[in-house]
Amino acid sequence: MYRRHTLFGSIWRHAVLLIFVAFALFPILWVLSASFNPANTLVGQSLIPRNPSLDNYREVFTSEQYPIAGWIRNSVVIGLITSTLVVVMTAFAAYAFSRFRFRGRRTGLFASLLIQVFPQMLAAVSIYLLVLSIGRIIPALGINTHAGLIMVYLGGAMGVNAWLMKGYFDTIPSSLEESAMIDGASPFQAFFMIILPLARPILAVVFLLQFIGTYSEFILASILITSTEKYTLAVGLQFFIQDQYASRWGVFAAASVLGALPIVILFTLLQKNLVTGLTSGAVKG
Amino acid sequence: MMELGKLIKVVLLGILNVVFIWTALFLYGIQAYWILLLLLVGAALINYVFISEKAYPYRYLLPASFFMILLVVYPILYTVYVSLTNYGTGNILSKEQVIAQLQDRRILDADAGNYSYRVFRDSTGQLWFLFADPQGSLLLGYEGKLEAVTEEEASARLAGFSELARAEVVRATNELSALSFALDEVSYLQMRNIYSFGVYRPQYQYSPERDELTDLESGIVYTPVLGYFQAPDGTRLTPGFREVIGLGNFRKLFANPQVTGPFFRVFLWTVEWALLSVGCTFAVGLFLALLLNDPYLRLRKFYRGILILPYAVPAFISALIWRGLFHTELGVINRILKATIGSGVPWLQDPFWAKVALVILNLWLGFPYMMIVCLGALQSIDNEMYEAAVVDGASPWQQFSHITLPLLMVSVAPLLIASFSFNFNNFSVIYLLTRGRPPIVNAQTPAGHTDILISYTYRLAFESGRGVDYGLASAVTLVIFLITGAITFLNFRFTGELEEVRKNV
Numbered sequence: 001m002y003r004r005h006t007l008f009g010s011i012w013r014h015a016v017l018l019i020f021v022a023f024a025l026f027p028i029l030w031v032l033s034a035s036f037n038p039a040n041t042l043v044g045q046s047l048i049p050r051n052p053s054l055d056n057y058r059e060v061f062t063s064e065q066y067p068i069a070g071w072i073r074n075s076v077v078i079g080l081i082t083s084t085l086v087v088v089m090t091a092f093a094a095y096a097f098s099r100f101r102f103r104g105r106r107t108g109l110f111a112s113l114l115i116q117v118f119p120q121m122l123a124a125v126s127i128y129l130l131v132l133s134i135g136r137i138i139p140a141l142g143i144n145t146h147a148g149l150i151m152v153y154l155g156g157a158m159g160v161n162a163w164l165m166k167g168y169f170d171t172i173p174s175s176l177e178e179s180a181m182i183d184g185a186s187p188f189q190a191f192f193m194i195i196l197p198l199a200r201p202i203l204a205v206v207f208l209l210q211f212i213g214t215y216s217e218f219i220l221a222s223i224l225i226t227s228t229e230k231y232t233l234a235v236g237l238q239f240f241i242q243d244q245y246a247s248r249w250g251v252f253a254a255a256s257v258l259g260a261l262p263i264v265i266l267f268t269l270l271q272k273n274l275v276t277g278l279t280s281g282a283v284k285g
Numbered sequence: 286m287m288e289l290g291k292l293i294k295v296v297l298l299g300i301l302n303v304v305f306i307w308t309a310l311f312l313y314g315i316q317a318y319w320i321l322l323l324l325l326v327g328a329a330l331i332n333y334v335f336i337s338e339k340a341y342p343y344r345y346l347l348p349a350s351f352f353m354i355l356l357v358v359y360p361i362l363y364t365v366y367v368s369l370t371n372y373g374t375g376n377i378l379s380k381e382q383v384i385a386q387l388q389d390r391r392i393l394d395a396d397a398g399n400y401s402y403r404v405f406r407d408s409t410g411q412l413w414f415l416f417a418d419p420q421g422s423l424l425l426g427y428e429g430k431l432e433a434v435t436e437e438e439a440s441a442r443l444a445g446f447s448e449l450a451r452a453e454v455v456r457a458t459n460e461l462s463a464l465s466f467a468l469d470e471v472s473y474l475q476m477r478n479i480y481s482f483g484v485y486r487p488q489y490q491y492s493p494e495r496d497e498l499t500d501l502e503s504g505i506v507y508t509p510v511l512g513y514f515q516a517p518d519g520t521r522l523t524p525g526f527r528e529v530i531g532l533g534n535f536r537k538l539f540a541n542p543q544v545t546g547p548f549f550r551v552f553l554w555t556v557e558w559a560l561l562s563v564g565c566t567f568a569v570g571l572f573l574a575l576l577l578n579d580p581y582l583r584l585r586k587f588y589r590g591i592l593i594l595p596y597a598v599p600a601f602i603s604a605l606i607w608r609g610l611f612h613t614e615l616g617v618i619n620r621i622l623k624a625t626i627g628s629g630v631p632w633l634q635d636p637f638w639a640k641v642a643l644v645i646l647n648l649w650l651g652f653p654y655m656m657i658v659c660l661g662a663l664q665s666i667d668n669e670m671y672e673a674a675v676v677d678g679a680s681p682w683q684q685f686s687h688i689t690l691p692l693l694m695v696s697v698a699p700l701l702i703a704s705f706s707f708n709f710n711n712f713s714v715i716y717l718l719t720r721g722r723p724p725i726v727n728a729q730t731p732a733g734h735t736d737i738l739i740s741y742t743y744r745l746a747f748e749s750g751r752g753v754d755y756g757l758a759s760a761v762t763l764v765i766f767l768i769t770g771a772i773t774f775l776n777f778r779f780t781g782e783l784e785e786v787r788k789n790v
Contacts, residue, residue, distance in 0.1 A: 002579045013576055014584075020573060021591050023649065027606050028594060030617060089349045096345035108346065113777065115357050117770045119710050122742060122762040123360030125367070125755055130360065137311065137320070155356020158349050186290060187341070216601045216713070219743070234601050238717070245609045245616075256606055260598045267597040 034253035056254035067229055068255045071236035074146065075215050076262050078232060082150050083210040086157045087203050093158065094165035095191050099174060109166075116159025120152075121219040127152055128223050144226045152224065153214055161206045168202035169195065204273045208266055215263060233259045298335050302328070327351075368759035369529050371512040374752025376525040380509070383526040384498070387514070390488045392502060393477070397484035400424075400474060404454060404461070405446035412464070413446060415439055416474065416482060426466045426474070455479060471501070498522070534760035544757075547725055547732035548741075554640075555709060555737040562647045562708040563701055569648060570655025571693075575685075577656070578663045589660075596653035604717035607646045608633075611718070636734035639719050643735060646718055647708070654704075662696045663689070702776040706769045715740045738765050 005013065029047065035056050037049035060068045096102075097109060120127070128143075131152065135142015142148055176198075177190035185193070196203070218234035225231055231239065237259065241252050305328040312321040334340045334347060370376075378386070398419030405413045414426035415434075425434045425442060434442070449457065462476040468484060477483035489507075490499050498507040498514050507514035512528040513521040537544050573592060577585050595603065610616050611632040619629030632642045666689065674684050715721060721733030721740050731744045738761060746758035 002581055004581050013579075013582060017573070017576060017588050017592075020569075021588065024592050024595050024653075027603065027610060027649070028598070030610065031606050089352070092345040093349035096342045100342035100345070102342040105342075108350075112353070113773070114770065115353065115361070117706075117773050118357065118361055118766050119712075119739060119762075119769075120357060120360070121712065122739065122746075122758075122765070123357075123364050125746060125758075126360040126363035127356065129363075130356070137308070137315075137317070151352070152356055155352040158353045158357075162349065188290070212599065216599045218601060218713070234599075237602070237605060241605060241609075245612050249609060252605070252609070256602045260602050263599050264597045271593075 031253045031256055034250055035257050037250055037253075039250060056250040057258070059251045060254050060258060063251075066236070066240050068233075068236065068240065068251075069258075070229055071231050071233040072255075072259050072262075074230065075233040075259075078146055078150055078153075079211045079214045079262075082153045082157070082214045083207045085150070085154055086161060086210045087207050089154070090158060090161045090165055090206060091196065091199070091203065094162045094169055095195065097162065097166045098169035099177075099191075112159045112162050116163075120156040124219060124223050127220065131224055143224060144230060146225075146230065149221060149224050149232075152220055153217070157210055157213075161210065164206060165199070165202055168199055172198050201273045204270050208270045208273070211266060212263055294335065298332065301331065364759045364762055367755050368534055368763055369531060370527055370756050371525070371530045371533065372527050372756045372759075373754035375523065376512050376527050376756075378524060378526055380526040380528065383514075383524055384491050386524070387489045387498060387522060388487060388491055391475070391485040392488050394472060394484040394486060397472075399477065399481040399483060401481050402426075404449045405443050406449060407446045412461070413443060414466070415443065416466075429464070429466055431466045431468065431474070451479075530756070534756045537757060538760055538764070548761075550725065551732055551736050551738055551741045554735070558640075558643070558711075558737055559705050559708040561644050562651060562711070563705050565644060565648045566651035566655045566704070567659075567697075567701060569652040570657075571659045573652070573656045574659035574663055575689075578660060592656060593653045595649050596657075600650055601713055601717060603650060604646060604714055607642075607649070608718050611642050633719055634723055636723055639723065639735045643714065643718055647711070647714055650714065651704075658697060658700055659693065662693045665696070666692050699776055699779055702772060702779065706772045706776075709737070709769060709772070710739045710765065711737070712739045712743065716743070738768075 033047050033049055036052040036054070038051055038053040038055045097105060131141070131148050132143055134151075135145075135148065139145075140147055141151055172195060176194050177185075177187070180190040180194050181187065215232075216234055218232070218238065221232045222235045222238075225235065228236070228239070233255075237252070237255060240255070241248060245252075305324065309321060309324055309328075312318075312324060331347065334343045400416045400418055402417070403415045405415070407413060411427065414424075416424040416426055416431070418424065423434050423436060423439055425432045425439060454461065458476075458479070464476070465485075466474040466482075468474060472484050472486040474482045475485050486501065488501060490501055491497070492499070496509060499505070500507070505516050507516050507522055509515070509526075509528075511530050511533070513523075513525040515521050538548055539545055576582065577589055577592075579585075582588075610618050613619060613629060613631055613633060616632070619632070622629050630638050632638050670688050670692075671684055674688060679687070715735060715737055719733070719735045721736035721744060723735075724731070724733045731748070732741055733744075736744070742758050742761040742765065745754050745761065747753060
């Protein structure tokens with residue numbers, strides 16, 4: 001359906017695309033510019049800062065009242081731990097759903113479908129009370145602990161991911177494990193040494209989606225984490241900016257740039273895999 | 286190798302069991318019997334699953350199911366329970382706590398007059414009081430008891446004790462006012478002010494057998510009705526208590542005009558919002574995908590790389606940035622508008638413009654996703670179709686509407702439905718950009734013009750200035766759950782994933 005372009009056809013196509021490029025880049029460039037603008041205010045900012053400086057970035061790392069760099073570190077650490085655990089746990093569950101036949105399999109599959117529809121944040125009240133009482137027995141998992149927050153994230157992560165992974169496992173022929181087991185491997189070894197390496201693309205997708213989701217989550221984090229230095233970036237950045245755009249714009253911009261970096265890097269690294277995952281139904285949080 | 290694996294399993298299971306036993310003892314110690322029972326059942330299950338060969342598949346499911354049941358299934362069930370109660374501001378406490386609180390209320394018997402007092406401390410630190418009633422007779426008060434004494438007896442009993450000076454009394458006010466001395470069956474002496482004690486009696490008496498609360502002064506009997514102690518004439522005592530009230534919250538949602546009005550407005554906007562979001566992002570994404578799929582276009586890789594960028598930025602950061610850009614007085618968008626067309630737009634103050642701002646933001650966030658998805662789908666369409674169409678003399682528009690669109694829809698439609706239900710519950714964009722504002726005037730519940738159901742619920746539960754209403758919030762949660770559940774179900778029917786489940790069993 002495509003034909004060689006006439007001069008006019010070529011011009012309007014590039015013009016339209018450039019308009020969308022401008023739309024896509026406009027906020028990003030504007031924030032990059034603000035982050036290097038020493039004025040730290042929304043007033044009178046121009047796209048190319050007059051006296052570029054790193055003051056705002058320095059503030060991100062040194063502010064004692066708003067430990068923004070610490071928030072980013074918290075978010076990255078919580079995201080990495082959560083995503084790793086989720087990938088491991090879901091891989092096990094999805095493998096069982098894909099390969100074994102057992103009682104409750106169908107119910108389990110339906111349940112994980114149904115449950116992913118329930119927005120976990122809306123059960124925040126009961127989750128808060130639950131974590132409170134868990135904390136009475138095991139203080140390390142209580143309110144205002146990162147471990148407790150990670151535990152809550154682990155619960156909410158199963159539904160979609162289990163389905164994504166099961167779908168992928170289904171496409172790997174089971175003859176591979178069968179031949180391994182004839183050679184004397186246990187079912188667990190067959191899973192661990194044959195299937196998991198083959199499933200690396202989907203593991204990467206689940207890891208990335210989970211990392212982005214955890215990194216951006218702020219409802220449960222804002223309810224469960226109470227002290228400023230333990231905030232995640234998604235909670236802390238809101239706490240920092242409140243409605244003070246006029247007076248904190250520059251530092252906010254620097255924090256945004258630094259805070260977006262981990263995701264942008266991961267995204268660029270795993271982009272190819274991600275596209276596969278997206279077309280099979282995942283939605284980024 | 287097998288043997289080593291078994292050994293590791295046995296050791297791990299052993300360690301786990303030690304942890305279980307230790308926790309069980311601890312729970313027994315703090316008398317948390319229900320949790321103890323759950324723990325024992327769980328421990329038995331885990332041991333069974335790991336020892337029995339028949340339960341082999343469940344080993345793989347155990348960690349995931351554990352966290353899912355604890356942190357998703359249990360909270361869902363709890364939400365169902367709360368939706369059937371009146372839990373919220375005014376009804377936070379349990380019935381026992383409310384009864385205790387009401388029984389603590391006292392009334393002052395003003396006719397009985399004031400009791401002046403002197404207070405002494407003995408060598409063990411205990412306090413002794415010497416009261417003089419309005420007629421001048423003396424009473425010795427200690428350990429909550431009163432004893433009539435003469436002046437001589439009093440000075441004999443109090444000999445050697447040190448009397449507290451006025452300044453010391455002031456410092457010990459908290460200690461003193463916590464004390465009471467029984468005068469008779471019902472009334473007692475309690476500190477009234479720094480100079481004197483007064484005669485008090487409890488205002489209410491609770492009878493556990495009849496489950497009634499009696500006002501001792503007026504004789505009115507209060508009975509528990511829907512979370513409050515209520516008099517025959519309908520007067521209620523506050524605070525109320527937490528109680529199962531059945532379907533009251535759902536009835537309120539669909540029958541109380543002041544709640545129903547905002548609820549349906551919010552519901553309508555939620556649907557509009559989800560449709561607009563999917564429609565705009567899909568239209569732009571498909572359009573760009575069609576342009577970029579063109580093999581004759583130069584710089585395709587460059588355009589694709591740039592246009593995908595908004596998708597790589599975490600949405601919460603983008604939303605906060607856009608809020609700065611939309612800032613009415615100082616934001617760059619209004620500055621550009623002022624410079625070009627002469628006036629700005631009240632982005633976040635006017636209901637209409639706030640909605641426009643939201644749609645623009647969501648378009649920015651969402652079009653790259655649709656573009657990627659459409660590009661993938663376009664590439665899978667066989668080129669021979671178009672060649673045949675050209676031979677038959679079809680125009681480009683006919684090719685698009687008769688070949689491209691229908692074939693594209695086969696793979697993209699389920700994603701559109703998924704995107705619809707994602708945006709239906711897209712809390713973070715709404716919350717971060719507008720917080721649901723501007724508010725709807727005259728609404729009994731805190732509802733805003735840009736609130737979608739999920740943000741409305743969040744505000745009902747956590748942010749209302751007039752107090753929180755967990756019961757109503759939980760009811761709305763279940764309504765949301767039903768709607769998104771239905772959409773998802775349709776979607777799975779559509780893609781045949783449910784058949785997949787059936788077939789596989």
